[in-house]
Amino acid sequence: MPFRFGPVRLADGRVRFRLWAPDMTGQGIRLEVAAMPPVRMIEAEPGWFEAVTACCDDARYWFRLDDGAIVPDPASRMQTEDVHGASVLCLPREDGTGSFAWKHREWRGRPWHEAMIYEMHVGLYGGYAGATAELHRLAALGFTAIELMPLAEFPGRRNWGYDGVLPFAPECSYGSPDALRTLIDTAHGLGLMVLLDVVYNHFGPDGNYLHRYASAFFRTDQQTPWGPAIDFRHPEVRCFFSENARYWLDSFRFDGLRLDAVHAIVDAGWLADLASDLRSCLPDRHVHLVLENDHNDVALLQAGYDAQWNDDAHHALHVLLTGEHHGYYSDFTAHVPGTVPDTGNPALHHLARVLSEGFAWQGEISAYRSSSSRSTVHRGQPSAELPPTSFVMFLQNHDQTGNRAFGERLATLAEPDALRAAVAMQLLCPQIPLVFMGEEFGAHTPFLFFTDHPPELAQATREGRGREIAASLASYGGMNAAPMPDPNAPETFEASRAVCDESNGNCRAWLHYYGELLSIRRHELVPRLPNTKATGVTILGEKALVARWRLGDGSLLSIWLNLGEEPVIADRADCDGGRSLHASQPGAMASLAAGTLPAHCCVTCLLDA
Structure with missing residues (x-):
């Protein structure tokens, strides 16, 4: 489909330039191309002004408004002199690709579940x-x-x-x-x-x-x-x-x-x-x-x-x-009636809801946003x-x-x-x-x-x-004596x-x-991710939980996370017979097998279908 905004090369080789300028009368709008005479733009339809002229690629151009002001094309495909300078004619071919010689034109992308983003x-x-x-x-x-x-x-x-x-x-x-x-x-x-x-x-x-x-x-x-x-x-x-x-x-x-x-x-x-x-x-x-x-x-x-x-x-x-609680973090340091339990660590309960349901906030009143807007914000x-x-x-x-x-x-x-x-x-x-x-x-x-x-x-x-x-x-940064950069x-x-x-x-x-x-994710999890469903989260301590998912092939993924400074008791029975994919600390898998999840630790298990 042809673009309405920006220059378009026509079948006869000329270029059509367009500008949507509904505030202008159109009596004095000009297209100006470097080293060429100005061209008066006509109002082709209400609010739209256009001019057609012979023009080569890489030519610099701009629009001169009724009041004499010079402006770049708002749909400029290329600038060489920053935002206040002239636009540069940089047109694609009919297939939309320009003259660039793509080496991997056969590429069609990857499914979304394979994404590991940087x-x-x-x-x-x-x-x-x-x-x-x-x-x-x-x-x-x-x-x-x-x-x-x-x-x-x-x-x-x-x-x-x-x-x-x-x-x-x-x-x-x-x-x-x-x-x-x-x-x-x-x-x-x-x-x-x-x-x-x-x-x-x-x-x-x-x-x-x-x-x-x-x-x-x-x-x-x-x-x-x-x-x-x-x-x-x-x-x-x-x-x-x-x-x-x-x-x-x-x-x-x-x-x-x-x-x-x-x-x-x-x-x-x-x-x-x-x-x-x-x-x-x-x-x-x-x-x-x-x-x-x-x-x-x-x-x-x-x-x-x-x-x-x-x-x-x-x-x-x-x-x-980090323990930080300023600004929007305040919403994650308080219990929300009817959603997270009113005992234990509120931030952990919010994380539990994230892992089991996606969002922590699903229609509840945000105290931080309500105070900022001075009205009730769901x-x-x-x-x-x-x-x-x-x-x-x-x-x-x-x-x-x-x-x-x-x-x-x-x-x-x-x-x-x-x-x-x-x-x-x-x-x-x-x-x-x-x-x-x-x-x-x-x-x-x-x-x-x-x-x-x-x-x-x-x-x-x-x-x-x-x-x-x-x-x-x-x-944010403590009472730092240094000035903000x-x-x-x-x-x-x-x-x-x-x-x-x-x-x-x-x-x-x-x-x-x-x-x-990333290697574990690519080989063990990505092939199983389609049709995955969360099956629940169990709170283990002040900063510890276990989250579980039924993967698309029927296997059970469990992640045991303890961000606290003390070990917690953990029953790993639901992972017996499964494989331990990873532990963030040496010896953590053996410790979990014995019923204890160490401090500052994450263990991931996979129970095949």
Whole structure:
């Protein structure tokens, strides 16, 4: 299907340029191409202006509005001078692939239950070429998918990616669009899926010109943490983002998308339509769609989305590992009437519900969110009927690490043996595991929030970050005398690189540990994951439990987890005759067989059908 947004090469070789500018009169809008006379754009249909002209690939172009302002194409496929510069004509062929010579065109992806995901920030690896160089290592370690933080063109050269303003243009400071295609093609040759994090809930604060000529993109009656909500009631707005999703999957052959913070999208049904539309466009490929959704909206997971990032799992585990209780962690340090027992450790009971039913919050009143919004907030929907693979489990990610004042990783916050036990549980339970870059070698370097904004916006960002974190600074990083790192300083970006010193024995030990666990998951669990059902969780102690699942082939998986500092009594009778797949501590299997689960330990058993 032809795209409505962005340039299209016609059958006669000329190029049609289009701009949706409903705020303009159309009397003076011009298409300007470098070294060519300006071309007046005509209103082909209400709000749509277009011009057709001969134009070669790599030509630079822009639009001049009625008021004389120059703006890039909002659907630019390539920029070479950042978000304020000219767009570059970069057109695909009729089959949508461009001139890039794909080596692995036969690749159709992998089933979702095979996903073992590694989240990475391309910029911290030196761009697309640097990230490509990491793929052999990640595939050899056992990962089957990588997830790239957002790549849409953002202001400056340093950014997490969530300040993007040109959603169709891969960030030019990382390399060319074909360098990104090389990354994806190389990954496919290694058996790796590639997922992309996309942001459809807001535009960044610098370089977004849509309000000048298409104010209908934004609502006046709904706000998000980043400003006015995007108005998905307009067909043109829905089309813009639907085409963007299809563009990444088709032209770059991404295997799936992770949609950022969809709870901030007032979508009028667009999200459900998007899933069905994308799958109908690419029927011969595995296309995976994953949500970040604070609402725990089960309906979307039943309407075509493969999974959701399980923040509930992270929060419960973080409280158990660190004891932190600030902000949203407070919801996991209190009992919820009618859901978790009012005795014992609330965080452990939340984790038990996560392992047995998916979400910890399934419609109950969230005290933290209610206090923040000053109204009663019910969070979530019943999720027990969803398969475990509908949930992506992580111990860390860019948000949960980088939104701390000092970007500390769990390796610096948690007791090492307890962290090893939590990692084993994460990688060997039936939920889909996601590992944040550096976790696999126990990185101690921080992951910080970084930007590259002009002076005025940089100062506003510093002040905003300070206000966000000031209330809970003591819990985030202790009463640290050092100032919070400046997001705009190049040093903050450089300090965020995860480094593995090969001479460091601890680094090598973590790499071996992750490799062992990923191998067990790949060989023992992945073939059995389809049709898996949780069969219950038993609380064993203050920070200890055993969770069980009936796998698709009828075998019984049990995970015995003790994050506490004392051994607990455990009856392993239901695993007698089974195989012990892994123990996070030497001697733990024998100890469990004798009826005791050691402190800071995880043991995994499989009883064949």
